[in-house]
Amino acid sequence: MINVLLFAQLKDELGKETLSIEGNGMSVAQLKGKMKVDFQLEGLETVMTAVNEEFADDDTILSDGDTVAFIPPVSGG
Amino acid sequence: MINVLLFAQLKDELGKETLSIEGNGMSVAQLKGKMKVDFQLEGLETVMTAVNEEFADDDTILSDGDTVAFIPPVSGG
């Protein structure tokens, strides 16, 4: 299972901040596609992704136990 | 009388920080010349001068009661 973390507007949109998703062997892009279909999450293609707390691109392949965080545009400071 | 204030190396050189000098009607340049002769103060031509706490140039005419401060290069901050 892949641990998925949602923040900011994505968290509000889905109404939860963590999910467990079957995704061993998937790419980040495939996971985004699956989540779009399963949860009708808007704008997922344009957000940054972190895998295990480091930014990762859409080609990154996921393994069971990975933590994937979707990072909408940041606004700290 | 003109009140003269000395700071930093000028104060150390002369060994005092205030002087009263007859100088009514003198220019700042003339006062500097007089102090150079009377006290052998070096480098007085190159320091800035303040009259009554505002920077003044060598042509400024002094009157009794004025306070003249010689301001060596500043090094605050």
Next chain:
Amino acid sequence: MNYNISKEPIVIQEVIDKVVSRNAGAVTTFIGTVREMTKGKKTLFLIYEAYVPMAIKKLEQIGSEIKERWPDAETAITHRVGKLEITDIAVVIAVSTPHRNDAYEANRYAIERIKEIVPIWKKNTGKMGRHG
């Protein structure tokens, strides 16, 4: 512990204390506070949310980037999360260097990078137009 995400109010002096050293002649701090008016709209309060472990890593990365560019610089950053009222402090960045120009430059670099790569989000729940 120079890079922190805090739920508690930030004490500026504590962040500064982390970077003061015998070889630092200059310390700059940047203090980001919650401003009441933005583009004619009034903010009542803000809620800051962070992906905490990654945010700390990214703050540490900014510190490493500064060290590469300004080897003599010491940096400390604390960012607050939770509900912040007007004038509350959201972030404090302290940078010390031997000479002052570097302290300004490195500090500014830090805030720009925070706004690019640190996973922290500001939610403005209390914004209203001029007439409410």
Next chain:
Amino acid sequence: MNYNISKEPIVIQEVIDKVVSRNAGAVTTFIGTVREMTKGKKTLFLIYEAYVPMAIKKLEQIGSEIKERWPDAETAITHRVGKLEITDIAVVIAVSTPHRNDAYEANRYAIERIKEIVPIWKKNTGKMGRHG
């Protein structure tokens, strides 16, 4: 009382408090401290001397110059005089503005002007070469 010459240690927070406001989103501070090594020579302590009434006027003038260039800026400056040990604070400059770039620029302007026009002198009585 935003512009001061002080014989007592400077409390950074007190200087910052003078410039925090509801419309300030950014506060920058510059803290000048006594550095141990300068060009390979060791400082033991410094003595700062000021022409106090004129120094205060000139600090106020710097505040006016900042206000002309950055109308939304609030500035406070305290400079210490007397004997200062290594890491002691000689000067604190705090500037608040609505947006951060101005806070950095105006702060930097202030320290540059202090070094030009404020009658304060640093006497290094304890400087020695590397071998004493």
